[in-house]
Each structure stands twice: as C-alpha cells, then as structure tokens.
Amino acid sequence: MFGFRQRPPGGRSLMRATRALFIRHRAEGTPESRSLRLLREWLSPAQREQFARKGYFEVVGSDSGKRYRIHAGASLNVCEIDERGRLQGGWCFMPIGVLPIGDVMLAQKIMLETCEGQVRAVARRFTPNGFHLRQTRPLG
Amino acid sequence: MAIQIVMDRTGDSRHPFNPDHAKELAKAEQRFYELTKAGFTAAVRTGPSQTSQIRSFDPTAEETLFFPRVVGG
Numbered sequence: 440m441f442g443f444r445q446r447p448p449g450g451r452s453l454m455r456a457t458r459a460l461f462i463r464h465r466a467e468g469t470p471e472s473r474s475l476r477l478l479r480e481w482l483s484p485a486q487r488e489q490f491a492r493k494g495y496f497e498v499v500g501s502d503s504g505k506r507y508r509i510h511a512g513a514s515l516n517v518c519e520i521d522e523r524g525r526l527q528g529g530w531c532f533m534p535i536g537v538l539p540i541g542d543v544m545l546a547q548k549i550m551l552e553t554c555e556g557q558v559r560a561v562a563r564r565f566t567p568n569g570f571h572l573r574q575t576r577p578l579g
Numbered sequence: 580m581a582i583q584i585v586m587d588r589t590g591d592s593r594h595p596f597n598p599d600h601a602k603e604l605a606k607a608e609q610r611f612y613e614l615t616k617a618g619f620t621a622a623v624r625t626g627p628s629q630t631s632q633i634r635s636f637d638p639t640a641e642e643t644l645f646f647p648r649v650v651g652g
Contacts, residue, residue: 473590481644483628514652531652534586535618538647542586546646549622553632563651 474541481545498548500555507551513543517551518567532562583607585614586646598638611636611643618648 467473479487486496495510497520507530510516519527534546550558583594594610596603615621615634623640625631633640 470588470590477591532649533652534647534649536647537588538586539590542590542646546649549630550649552630558649561649561651
C-alpha cells in the first residue's frame with residue numbers, strides 16, 4: 440500500500456556486486472591507477488614483488504652501482520641506501536609537469552638506471568626522515 | 580603492432596602503429612622527434628629487467644615510453 444516493491448531473491452547481492460564492479464571500473468580508470476599499472480609493467484619481477492610487499496622498490500644506479508630506494512611519492516621519495524639497506528641521503532628530482540604518482544616513480548627509476556650522473560647533477564639533496572617516506576596506503 | 584606511450588596528466592596516451600606500414604611508421608618517427616625535441620626522454624625495454632634510453636627513432640622497438648625532462652625538486 441505504500442508502493443514498496445519486494446526485491447527478487449538475490450536482488451540485494453546482485454546490486455552489491457554491480458556497485459562493486461562499477462566502483463572498481465571507475466577506480467581502474469583514474470590517472471593514478473593507470474600510471475601505477477604502467478609502472479608495474481616496467482618494473483622487473485623482483486622490483487614488482489618488493490613494491491607490492493613493502494611499498495617501495497630498489498634500483499641500481501647506472502654509473503656508480505649505488506642502490507636507491509624509490510618510495511611511493513612524487514617528490515622527496517628517492518633515497519640512496521648502503522649495502523645494509525640503511526638510508527644514506529635523499530635525492531629529490533622528478534619529471535616536469537603534472538603527472539600521476541606512478542609515472543613520476545617510473546621516470547625516476549629509468550633515469551637512475553640509465554643516466555644516474557645526469558640525475559645527481561640536477562637533483563636536490565635532502566635528509567630523509569619518516570615523514571618524507573611514510574606510506575599512507577599500499578600502492579603496489 | 581608497436582606502441583608509443585607518452586606520459587601525461589591522464590596517466591599516459593598510447594599511440595599504436597604498424598611498423599610494416601610505411602605511412603604509420605613515418606608518423607611514429609615524426610612523433611618521436613617532436614617529443615624528444617620538446618625535451619621528452621625516450622626509453623625502451625631491452626629485457627625483462629633492463630631499460631635503456633634511445634636518442635634516435637628505433638623502428639624495431641615494440642614499445643617506446645616518453646616522459647618529460649627531469650629536474651631537481
């Protein structure tokens with residue numbers, strides 16, 4: 440009498456599934472998710488696994504053989520590490536323009552792996568701390 | 580099919596082309612030099628864990644990635 444309609448059996452779960460699918464589709468179409476997908480495609484298997492597990496991945500500099508850790512972030516997110524994995528110093532550099540986070544990290548990875556010297560020449564040094572490198576959510 | 584991927588604010592723009600098709604190949608070559616002249620870096624994957632930068636158009640590259648010039652933060 441109030442105009443309520445009875446849902447068909449399983450209607451609620453179907454609605455939930457449809458909503459979840461819709462949300463997932465929208466999330467996968469965002470610039471950030473597209474850039475992270477591209478990043479994962481270009482990471483080595485070991486880097487991909489490390490990024491998924493720890494939220495960062497490591498690269499080896501093309502000129503010095505030094506190791507760098509690239510944390511999720513678009514600035515103040517690259518640190519040189521020693522052989523024991525301890526943070527040595529930060530290197531702040533990024534591609535110009537507005538790019539989503541995965542693109543920035545991929546550009547940083549490629550630059551360190553292919554022309555480390557050029558990166559070190561332009562990068563700004565910083566002292567890393569937990570605030571710079573905090574991970575607010577898993578991205579890998 | 581080969582592809583050129585250009586990073587941008589949407590994540591990336593993708594430009595597939597058939598390297599066996601002369602007109603498409605010429606267009607891809609033109610795009611390569613326009614982007615690198617504008618300061619973009621071009622990179623290709625040379626193995627499962629290796630990347631390298633290229634400074635001239637490689638018609639055999641299956642996937643070329645372009646990203647803007649890197650600067651200090």
